[in-house]
Amino acid sequence: MWLVVLWPLLALLDLGFTVLAMLLAPLIALFVRSDGYLPRWLWWFQTPDSRMDGCNGDANFCATHRPCWWTYVLWQWRNPCAGFSHWLGLVFDRPMIRQWGTAGEIGRLPVFRPGWHFRWVVDVRGRRAFEFAATWPSLFGRCWNIRIGYKLGNLYRDPTERIPIVHRCNPLSKRGPLPDSPAKAGFFTPWGG
Incomplete structure (x- = not known):
């Protein structure tokens, strides 16, 4: 039950990090490696299940954007701090x-x-x-x-x-x-x- 009670606090923390990710998106995009992922030290900004061009995570986004700095900025704005949100997430045992x-x-x-x-x-x-x-x-x-x-x-x-x-x-x-x-x-x- 504490997870439900704790959610507002975690959501505020995640929201703060989201604002930071939105503001830093143009800078974060400069660090995208040739494989389409961020380096490990920036992983809190990385979408865990997709490259920064969105091609693993959203076929519609991928079809309308080619991999480049601007696409990485747009992807970060679409999925700000997804790695951090994932880290704050939960794993369930037989949900x-x-x-x-x-x-x-x-x-x-x-x-x-x-x-x-x-x-x-x-x-x-x-x-x-x-x-x-x-x-x-x-x-x-x-x-x-x-x-x-x-x-x-x-x-x-x-x-x-x-x-x-x-x-x-x-x-x-x-x-x-x-x-x-x-x-x-x-x-x-x-x-x-």
Whole structure:
């Protein structure tokens, strides 16, 4: 239970480091090695599961950006201090996940699937964590992109993975088109449509 209580303090610490990463991004980008990764001493700014050009982590980003200094700056702004967030994260022992909210997947790209979910995880050692995520329409054809807590959705892929802390609230995220057919795209609305 202490992890849930401790989360606001960890989130503030991560937020401070995020601001630092955003400000230092142009300088950090100068240190990207030829293999696309930062040196070990800058690893707190490195996205653990991707090179700094985004090609391991986001096919959409990779398709629209070529590896260069500016791409590395943009990637750091997109994923500021991801290594630090990962370090603040948690590892669970046989996690059990409960989920409330929109059935199916929510998401922004390549198809916009609005909705929300709240996930709660407890493992056999009694560790607990939460995640709230939402994608809702906003202004100018954009959407809200909210994710607070821990990236618990990663546990579905690998229950032994270290789960990073997350605090994202962007009211003007890019979004894709709505799916053509609700049944075909697995789209569910929070209001039961």
